[in-house]
Amino acid sequence: MIDDSMKEDFYIEALEMFEMAEVGLLNIDRGEGFEENFNLIFRSFHNLKGAAGMFDLQALQAHMHKLETLFEETKSECRLSKVQIDFFLDGVDCAKLLLEGKESSFSFVDHMTDLNDVKLNAKVHEEKVEKAHKEIDLFEDRKNQSLIFVVDDEPVIVEILTDALQNADCKIVGFNSGKELLENLDQNPDLILSDIKMPELDGLNLLKRLSEIRMDLPLIFISGYITKDAMVEALSLGAQGFVEKPIDIDYVKKITSLVIRRYKAHKLLNKSIDYMLYQFSDLDSYLEESGKENIRKSLKNDLESILEQRKILKAVS
Incomplete structure (x- = not known):
């Protein structure tokens, strides 16, 4: 189901998902609602993991899987410490390097509780937050x-x-x-x-x-x-x-x-379809493992039909 135009779109869409994750982390750092921002960050990590798998970006997929798993551990606490926020901001920065095919030296922990004894460096935290704000502002300026x-x-x-x-x-x-x-x-x-x-x-x-x-x-x-x-x-x-x-x-x-x-209307349509495909990547594995082959085939046929219609639309636009 993957074509070259989707690969071209993915890089920009990935940057948007990174931005959403950073926005959510900065919102939590400012004391804004945890649940809403948790969902924003989790969706970003999950979609990035699914998309990386679709495009066979194995290093990025593995990285996002670990980030997503660790981030999910914070849900029961309904909070993120500043040390944890720094950890995930670093994780997003390293994911950006992996997206560009560069090496990443990010150090994962086994569980989020492993960060409980890490002492906060207030100056470093402020620098990370300021850096994230600047990157978001630059990206928003370019996007608009x-x-x-x-x-x-x-x-x-x-x-x-x-x-x-x-x-x-x-x-x-x-x-x-x-x-x-x-x-x-x-x-x-x-x-x-x-x-x-x-x-x-x-x-x-x-x-x-x-x-x-x-x-x-x-x-x-x-x-x-x-x-x-x-x-x-x-x-x-x-x-x-x-x-x-x-x-x-x-x-x-x-x-x-x-x-x-x-052109931007077409890009928005393509983005919506691509996000749907990223979600299907995980759902497809689940349906296959669950033996629900009829549902899996039906969804796959529907998605292939949508992609075929998109090709026709691109050809005549």
Whole structure:
């Protein structure tokens, strides 16, 4: 049931789940309701464990399983000490490293009671809390702000579009070649505005490369002139629209806003489906072990049907 587009989405979704866990831990540290925040953190750990298993990230799956098991031990106490909060914040930081394929030196305990005799270092605790707050703020800023890549071999065009579109809700990053843009895709843009005629890697070949790497990433072409054949090819490759030169700034603002809203709506739908699949990962094992094969097959067929419909939606959007 796993496809490449799901793997692309998982990294961003994992960061959101890490953020939810950190928010819950900081809320408890401030003395806010334990039960509500416990459920928030537990769901994050549980979904991350299931997702890591789906994508065969064994080290991350094992790490999240241990964190989840230890965290569940705190439920009966209805509280977390500051030492325990530091422990789980460190655990989340190490999970982020494992997500990136890096090594982690996190030291687990056998049971949460093993931390009872650990003396709190107030300064270290404040530093960990402050670090978590900064990471959450940075992530929220990025999540709420759209990122647009603009690529044109004419620097003046990049400058015009940057000045026109950059605001509190939209960040613009400009490039003068398609190759340079491809090298920065790890920034996860929400939209690309690209010239068609460029040396080395023209707009159509850039779109072909993008469709191989991230088929769902929307692109709008900028051109002084485009043939009908080129337009048909661009649309068949997934281009979302065209902007003629000289550039009509009002039109650019309208079409970029429309395409980004549609793209984010699709991402939200995909996230909901992915979360459902992460939950199914554990449920599938339980149903198999319980001998409830009919229910298991029925759920699996329903999920495969949903995924097939999603593929069709992506192909025509």
